Amino acid sequence: MPPRSDVHYFGAGPAPLPTSVLERASQALLSYKDSGVGLCEISHRSGDANQILADAKAAMTTLLDIPEDYEILFLQGGGSGEFSAVVYHMVSLWVEKRRIRAQEDLTVAIADGKTEGPLEQKVFQRLKQEVDEELKLDYLVTGSWSLKASQEAARLVGAPHVNVALDARTENDGQFGIIPPESTWKLTARTREGGPGSAMVYFCDNETVDGVEFPSFPESLQACPEDAVDDDAPMVIADMSSNFISRKVDVSKYSVIFGGAQKNVGNAGVTIVIVKKSLLPPTANLAKPDLLRKLNLPVGPIVFDWPTIAKNNSLYNTLPIFDVWIAGQVMADLVQTCGSKKIAGQQEVSDEKAKLLYGTLDRYPQVYRVVPHQSVRSRMNICFRVAGGDEQKEKAFLAGAEKRGLMGLKGHRSVGGIRASNYNAVTLDSAKLLAKYLEDFAQGV
Known part of the structure; x- marks a missing residue:
């Protein structure tokens, strides 16, 4: 068997881990902090587990300069799980914004005698029409993973609600390998009067299978001008599973960043989500499950429910603390190695x-x-x-x-x-x- 130093592994994921982290892990697996209990055996409710979470969050915040108005979540399910989670969450946000606006408009209309009938019924009728006709999720399809994400969205909410604003294959003889000019993208229109356009704009920052990476943040996804309606700002979701913590990122330009750990951060088993706090309760309102069901929209599993995960400090269910510890060690080493850079x-x-x-x-x-x-x-x-x-x-x-x-x-x-x-x-x-x-x-x- 060759020594580890003689093997140079270029696998796409699970990917290599720093040898120094693995050496520390081998000791922690047997006896964490010389306690006689291995790291995989400690309770996820323990003080040690909470400290591991806090340390990992602190290292990530330092590395990426994550603003205070963002929450860091650790979940299971990988990037594929987040394909679904983002749909559940962003659709729920969109629906509730539209419901609140409909209720405000119709309350005034009824008071002014411009319409009549039970307010709740009127609100639902308008909301149902808006969901059927206007609910869109925009996807920039530049490779295999963004394609899978768009297909999962279509499976959950129906293909008519998924707008493939960009399919790079159409400009490259049916193959992935380019990102066409932004002028050719067909994003859902955002208007001052109409409130939110698409529920979200999704892209995969680096396509692991096809070797395509966005060179920078897309200009067309920048925040709207200062005189635009707040709700018009695009909700940008980025899958950074395979280039996470590999380059400088302006986190403030994104509503959500997520990624599986098994490329640059750690081992398979934990997924990281960086989400703007304004998209979580109590700041944000989400549609209630009963309303979503009446609108024929999906209600997500609770283990993918960001508000629940955030409220419980990522410990709603049994989190693989060993995986979080590995990620924390990798990032802490980078903090030390990279210093002020x-x-x-x-x-x-x-x-x-x-x-x-x-x-x-x-x-x-x-x-x-x-x-x-x-x-x-x-x-x-x-x-x-x-x-x-x-x-x-x-x-x-x-x-x-x-x-x-x-x-x-x-x-x-x-x-x-x-x-x-x-x-x-x-x-x-x-x-x-x-x-x-x-x-x-x-x-x-």
């Missing part, structure tokens, strides 16, 4: 590794073809083909890589090819070894 320090390393690998691939265009367009190349998931996708040569490439201890390079089963995942725990030395192999293989073909 915070997450910008890690971004410098991530960018250097990506530049090294892409630069090597680009030097041998006769052997390698990077799949996504240069303008949207992911720093995290470097997807390419060997010899135009020749099956035998790609097998030879993978076999040769394994002989050098370069593991986990096979592309996703849905697209094939080669994928080198450049997550935080992949060291610069590992990236240099892969670059050297890319050089040697190209010269030997």
Whole structure:
């Protein structure tokens, strides 16, 4: 069995973890804080568990400069679970905003004699019409994961309520690999008179399968001008599962950021949600379950209910505290390593590794073809083909890589090819070894 130091793992997730964290974890599994009880055995209601949560939140807040008006939640269910959770929550918010506005308008109309009949019935009739005709969830589909998210939304609320504002495949011969200009996106219109437009705008910041990453926050999703109605501001939801804590992010531009931990943060089993407090009670009002059922809209499981999770400090049900501890250790180490640069320090390393690998691939265009367009190349998931996708040569490439201890390079089963995942725990030395192999293989073909 080769020593860990001889293996350089580029798997897409679960991904490598820092060896120092794993060494500490091995001790904590046997006896946490020399208590004689392992970390997987302590109560999630204990003081130790609460401290682990607090430490993880503090490290994340420091790294990303998370504003005070955001809540950090830890849940289970992975990114796929949050595909559903965001729909449940944002639809409920949209419905309640519309209900309140309808009630205010109709109360005045009845008082003025402009309409008559029971107020509650009138409100429901108008609300039902608005849900049927106007409820939309906008999705920017740039790869496999955003496609899955849009499909889950359609499954939950019905396809007519899902607006695929962008399907990148339509501009790229049916394949993912580009992000078309924002001028071509068909976002749900927001008007001063109409209140909220879409219930949310969702995008996946980095597509793990397809190697596509948004180079920056989309201009068209910026907050509305100061003279716009508050409710018109877009509710931006970003899935950052595979580029979380890899670059500087202006959290204030997002309503919600979520991600599974098993790429850059920790091991599979815990999902992180950063949500604006104004979207949670007591500030925000959510539609009651009975009303949602009457409107033929879904009511989500309580383990995906953000208000419930927030109210209980992420401990409504049994949270995998070991997984939170791992994530906290990874982030605490980054806080110490990056110092005053915070997450910008890690971004410098991530960018250097990506530049090294892409630069090597680009030097041998006769052997390698990077799949996504240069303008949207992911720093995290470097997807390419060997010899135009020749099956035998790609097998030879993978076999040769394994002989050098370069593991986990096979592309996703849905697209094939080669994928080198450049997550935080992949060291610069590992990236240099892969670059050297890319050089040697190209010269030997």
